[in-house]
Amino acid sequence: MLLKRYTLFLLLSIFLSLCACKEDKKVIKQTEVSFKKEGELTIFKSADSTQIKLDIEIADTDFDIQTGLMYRNAMKTNQGMLFVFDDVKERFFYMKNTKIPLDLIFIDNNKKIVSFQKHAQPFDESSLPSNAPAKYVLEVNAGLADTWGVAVGDHISY
Numbered sequence: 001m002l003l004k005r006y007t008l009f010l011l012l013s014i015f016l017s018l019c020a021c022k023e024d025k026k027v028i029k030q031t032e033v034s035f036k037k038e039g040e041l042t043i044f045k046s047a048d049s050t051q052i053k054l055d056i057e058i059a060d061t062d063f064d065i066q067t068g069l070m071y072r073n074a075m076k077t078n079q080g081m082l083f084v085f086d087d088v089k090e091r092f093f094y095m096k097n098t099k100i101p102l103d104l105i106f107i108d109n110n111k112k113i114v115s116f117q118k119h120a121q122p123f124d125e126s127s128l129p130s131n132a133p134a135k136y137v138l139e140v141n142a143g144l145a146d147t148w149g150v151a152v153g154d155h156i157s158y
Contacts, residue, residue, distance in 0.1 A: 033071045035079055041158040043150055052148050056158065060084040070097040075141055082158060083137040091130040091137055095120050101142035105150065106130035112155045116145055
């Protein structure tokens with residue numbers, strides 16, 4: 001008799017805890033990561049001496065480099081993120097958890113543009129290589145590299 005009561009009590013306890021779990025749904029709200037101006041960058045076009053000025057965030061720590069522009073809903077036309085690395089080598093980026101399409105501009109240690117990955121698509125985890133040694137990578141909204149007419153050989157200052 002005692003065993004039956006104990007079993008009934010145990011089953012009732014399990015049932016109630018399962019019901020309580022269903023009622024207690026946790027909602028995780030993603031917070032918007034907002035732009036934080038950390039510097040200014042100028043692109044100098046070789047073809048016509050035009051200058052393009054941007055406000056930039058700088059990614060120079062392991063965390064900032066790994067996170068980049070992930071979880072952003074938008075970025076203004078005059079904004080970008082500059083990744084600064086300690087060494088010069090071929091770089092590989094991807095768009096995991098990145099909500100906005102981007103142009104990636106790869107820059108060597110002399111601050112000259114060496115290559116592009118244009119119109120990188122949100123959430124695409126395909127590798128986006130620099131195809132040349134790079135020390136810096138500038139991310140801007142997709143299409144801006146073409147709009148500005150930026151080319152390999154142009155250089156930057158920040």
